[in-house]
Amino acid sequence: MPQTKTNVWIIVKEYALIALGILLYVTGWNLFLIPNNLVGGGVSGVAAIVQYATKGFIKIGTTYFFVNAVLLIVALFILGKSFGGKTVFAVILASIGLNALQGLIPHEICQTLAVDNGKLMSTIMGGILVGVGIGMTMSQGGSTGGTDIIALIVNKYRNVSPGRMIMWMDVVIILSSMLVPSYSADGELLPWTEKVTTVVYGFILVVVNSTVIDMYLSGSRQSVQLFILSSKFAEIADAITHNLHRGVTVLDGKGWYTKQSTEVLMVLTRKSDLSLLLRLVKSIDSNAFLSVSSVTGVYGKGFEEIKEKIKVKKELPKES
Template sequence: MAILKKSVWVTLKEYVIITIGVFAYVLGWTTFLVPNNLIGGGVTGVASIVQYATGIKIGYTYFVVNIALIIAALFVLGKGFGGKTIYATIVTSLAMNIMQAVIPADITQILAVDNGKLMSTIMGGILAGTGIGMTISQGGSTGGTDIIALMINKYRNVSPGRMIMLMDVVIILSSFFVPSYMPDGSLMPWADKITTVVYGFILVVIVSTVLDLYLSGSRQSVQIFVLSHKYQQIADAITNDLHRGVTVLDGKGWYTKNEVNVVMVITRKTELNIFLKYINAIDPDAFVSVSSVTGVYGKGFDTMKFSKKSK
């Protein structure tokens, strides 16, 4: 079945939220992290290492590296994801360079430098994690390791936040071996680089924690029941376009005494929004019930694990 067209309002709302998320992410980096020569994970972390070593602005490196990841994501996650991520990547790349140029040095001095690296790490991490969460919740990505995490998450039951954190460790450790120049042009001492690496680890923990909190738990699943006379179209759309298993149950409306068909599907809570859009596009009058489930075990979800009894 062809991918259903979304309303202009819904699409506009998605892009507005993505834009807000991108600017929250960029604000965290340009206002709190970069002025302190702090290192984070992902492509932005790589781009910051390049900027501190060569002077090449973060936005340029960020854009070039992400293009390759976006091409891969187009094949794995679909064109809808790719379009939003291309948009987010372009906006992020431009905003990174523009905001570094327009934010007054006095502001970054007061907010970031004067408050110290620890406070800047906390504030930058909260803003970055919130921004990534807002973007992912609308089916997009700020690029970098979160693209890789979402591609893996499509086939493996792993939290995006945890996956991002694991990949970011390598990037942060690598910063120790690359020369880093301070805003005044002086070379960062080795002792300070060790401190920067430690703050980098604190940063990725904050970002991943805030991300998972924003997404209300990436591993949480929901059960959806749909009553509609267009149940076949809905079931086909979920199976073919959203790639989730569907069960159609036979039921009976007790008030009308009419036979009804009920579509049942279980999916991740982070995917609920797109499911509801598909259902509404096919049948705006469909009766939909959504409930959280404690545990879902099987293909595409969690694996049943049992502790071994001691003999």
């Protein structure tokens, strides 16, 4: 498999998964949350508050885009250009989708799935869709913007899960919705008691959302260890190194039945890249023997960073 073809496929797969994640994200908002005047966290929550306060004059996607434009500049400098490129792609798609989908989804569908089933069911379903969408986007190195960017910046330097960071920021945003007037889709001002109920459902949404994000990310970041035995071990090792950009360790082995020496390849990779690696090995040697096992954690370049601080004890000067 040529290196260029493999790299292009990886890039296409990443952006396709980001696009799918954004589709789930905007569907959760437009199908379940907005019809019930529910408020979530992040920039989308702020944008929803603005839409409810302006009777829909300023759409959620408009506020979402302009606030994220500022935060993206920060992401470009701190999280790198590749993150910025993927996040710009995600934010543009989300901004368009949040506005466009409001007019595309028939009112009858929103009424049946969201309004008639009550706010609790809509909160759970919307939270699951939004959480999976954010998790899918973040797992590919992108973000839906807003508090996701702040969470990833903190996660880069501290061992704090993105879901937990997002949860605390969302709590502040949801509570702030109590201070802003909110109008329903038919233009009626929501009473104070209704706003209190909305805040309660907002907290439920935050818990569902953050839990789903962490569950998705913990699954996508799982790593596997492979042992590969093949007479074409050198060709396979070169292909894995150049095409998949993964390190390969060559171990000396001996087949006890044949009493012949053999080379064994040991590879650590993401579980999400396993199918691509298996196809690569099969294309070189269809008779290769492979052993695949899950590992608890892999730390180092290309995997997770060790973020625990090492405390160094200072020695007191000795008395002369």
